[in-house]
Amino acid sequence: MQKLINKRSYFLFLFITYSCIICSCKQNPEKVSRILSLSGQNKSELEKVIAYFEAENNPEKLKVAYFLIGNMEQQFSYEGEVVENFDVLFTKLDSLHQKKATLLTNSPVLNSIWDSLTTIYGYPNLSLAEKVPDYKKIKADYLINNINEAYYQWKNNPLISYLSFDDFCEYLLPYRVGTERIEPWRAKLYQAFQLQLDDKTKSDQFQMAKRINVILRENIALNHTINKYPFDMTARQMEMAKRGACKHLVNYEAMVMRANGIPVAIDEVPLWGNMDRGHHWLTIIQDKKKTFAFNAAQDPFGGLDTTPYTFAKVYRQTSTAQNVLPLYHEDIPASILNDYKKDVTSSYTKTFNINIKLNYQSGKGYKHAIICTFARRWEAQAWGNLQGNVAEFKNMGTNVVYMAMLYDGNKLLPATNPFILTNKGTIRYLYPEASLQDIVVDRKFPNSRLNTHNASSLLGGQFQVANTADFKNAQCFYTISTIPARGCDIKGPLKGNYRYIRYLAKKGEKTNLAEMEVYTVNHKQDTIKLKGQILGAPIIPTAIGTNYTNVFDGDPETYFSGVKDSVSWAGLDLGSAKKIVKIRFYPRSDTNFLIPGDVYELFMWKKDKWLPLGKQMTKTWKASFSQIPVNALLLLRNHSRGKEERIFTYDDGKQVWW
Known part of the structure; x- marks a missing residue:
């Protein structure tokens, strides 16, 4: 029996070796041959993948293998010491979750962990990490398993029978979603989430995606500290952290969706048209060329159609090069030179092609102009061809202020007045007139929706005065009846003098009060600010909230969050009864009023x-x-x-x- 096993192993070895030799001699697609020539010592691993699917005698699966290998040139992981130093962050997060610790969006506990790590290792920086190309490291088994699992989903899941070969390759097949370190995830995520779905949900693609999003929303969340972590996470890291930046959540949910047979694209605005930051989200590739866009792990399911931000440019991440970059691009900033993104702006907003004449710079010596939006400074959104002094910009989102500029290889040079591209496609130039x-x-x-949401919890809250510390027989100085958009000055109708004053949140609402100032008048009738001993309840552990002392720290950027479903208040003992003529208060906000x-x-x-x-x-x-x-x-x-x-x-x- 042992001799027979050895004999079979020997012939299997000869078959694989022969297949690899044949593979190397056979004419592969040009893109595949290029990757094989770049792969060095890892070439045999890629050749094993090709040999495996040639031996399986399934031309379509071989074509799939060619797709992944042929489009591997821009696929890589960030690795090295600068990445590994911060792996302990995930271990610590996992430990906190095991202890059922509460981790807020701006958790002091996570801030402390982050500060400790950066003190030891310095701030993590992408430029310090090692870029390891997949073709230099990826293993045959990993690619083969990924192809087999994704292909099985495509051919055996009736919910995606509509999916074309090209869309399958782009939105279901990919073995990675970003620059995370390579590790198996597809089978594990399939098994984990299928167990949480009932048969009725599994029979409807939209309902299944919606249910998965709910499950994720209950388990992962945004966090300001992890937002500083610049590297993409593996699936295992996200499961340990359960916290991340927008892109971390999007990448993980893309893995989960694809593992469960839901083809999704990753879309992004590098920069909103009216905001100084960008955003990533997911889009389901549905039947009949329809799509459904949604924010990862957020409620409600969707959300892109109600965003308060405007779309200047929207791009879809692709595995294949779009071949839209010009050969000469020295006059285009590197930040907008990415051939692996597809322009899908018209899927989200009305767009127009516009021709803009330069009037402050000459186009001589330039082939391209740059269209910019404002984000604390003017930032590039897209490039356009330049004919003389006229620049053409295609598929530009409306209701945005733009400026056409030239790039000299070092900086952007204003070339026109700022202008508004209206919803009708007209241009309104902005310049100081004589009037x-x-x-x-x-x-x-x-103002933001988050400000309004936080301030709305003040509705029904009362400012009360009393002459006993227990506020027995307290008098109402003022009840908040409208959502405050900024700080407010209030004057109560009460007469008399009072020693104690407080803000009492409405039962069942968080406090969300940032600052409270109490004023009286002196004998000259000058208004003066009162001081006193700070009182309040409840005492909030720093891990889950912020305390009532913040209401009197003189800083409107700090706040008392309180806890829902508890008596929550903040006040002062003025030491003796005083005449109170005015209260100034600030809601929890961004303090941009x-x-x-x-x-x-x-x-x-x-x-x-x-x-x-x-x-x-x-x-x-x-x-x-x-x-x-x-x-x-x-x-x-x-x-x-x-x-x-x-x-x-x-x-x-x-x-x-x-």
Whole structure:
């Protein structure tokens, strides 16, 4: 028997060796041959994959293998010491989850862990990591198993019988989703999630995707600290961390969806048209060329159709090169040179091709112009061909302020006035006109839905006064009846003097109060701020919330979050009974509304720079500026605090954000 086994092993060895030799001699597709020539000592692993599927005598599966190998040139992992040093982060996170610790979006516990690691190893940086090409390291077994598992799903799952070969290769087959280190994930994620789905859900692709998204939402979440981790996570790392940046969540959910037979694309806006950051999400490739876009692990399922942000450019991640980059691209910033992204902007918003004439720079010596949006500074969104002094930009999203610029290999040079591309496809240039107007501003950055959500929890909350520490027989000074969009000054109708004052959250609501100031008047009738001993409840562990002492720390950027379903309040013992004439309070917010006592400066864009129009210390929640040119693009800066600021125009007596 032993001799027979040895004999069979010998013939199997000869077969594999012979197959590899035949494979190397056979004419492979050009792209595959190129990868084999680059793969060095790992060439035999790639040849084993080709030999395996040639021996299986399934031309379509061989074509699949060719697809993966032929498109491997841009596939790589970030590896090395700078990556491995932070692996302990996932071990610590896993330990915290095992102990059922509460980890908030801005968890102090995670901040402490991160600070400890960066103190030891320094800040992790992509440029310091080793880029290891897949063709130099990937193993035959890994590729073969991935192909077999994905191909089986495609051919045996009736829910995706509509999927074309090309879409299968792009949106179900890929063995990786980013630059994570390679590890098996497909079979494990299939088994784990199929156990959590009932038969009815499994029979409907949309409902299955929706249910998977719910399961993920209950187990993984965004975290500000992990947002600093610059590397893509493996599936195992995400399962340990259960926390990550937007892209981490998207990558993991893409693996889960593909493992369970749901073809998904990864779409992104590198930069929103009216915001200084970008976003990633997932899109299901459905039957009849339909798609459904949704945010990873978020509620509700979908969300892209209600985003408050505008789409300038949207790209879809691809495995195959799109062959759209020009041969000459020295006049295009590297940040927008990626041939493995497909322009799908028109799937999300109305788009137009536009021709823009340069008027502040000559196009001589340039072949391309760059179209930019504002994100604290002008940032490149796309490039366009230049004919003389006219630039053509294709598929540009509407309701966005753009500027055409030239790139000299080092910096962007303004070449036109800023302009709005309207929903009708018309262009409105923004430049200071001779006509002047007076303006009133109350924010330096547009209000957000998160601000409104946090401030809404103040509804029904009361400011109470009393002369006993237990607030027995307390009098209501003021009840919050409208959602505060900024800080507020309130004056109560009560007469008399009181020693104790507090804010009491409505039962069942989080406190979300950032700051509270109490004022009286002296004998000269001057308004003065009162001090006292800080009181409040409950005491909140730093791991799960923020304490009531933040309400009196003088910083409107800190806040008392409180805990739902508990009596939550923050107040002062003034030491003796005082006449209370005013309360100033701040909701939990981004503090981008105007704050009394802060110094603000107004700027307008003219030709190629921001020109100052006036500076003032505000005394109220608004600021007025006189003799401001009509049709100017404006920017308001707070010199006292904060970095967020957003461009706006002043139309019909109000700020219009772009």
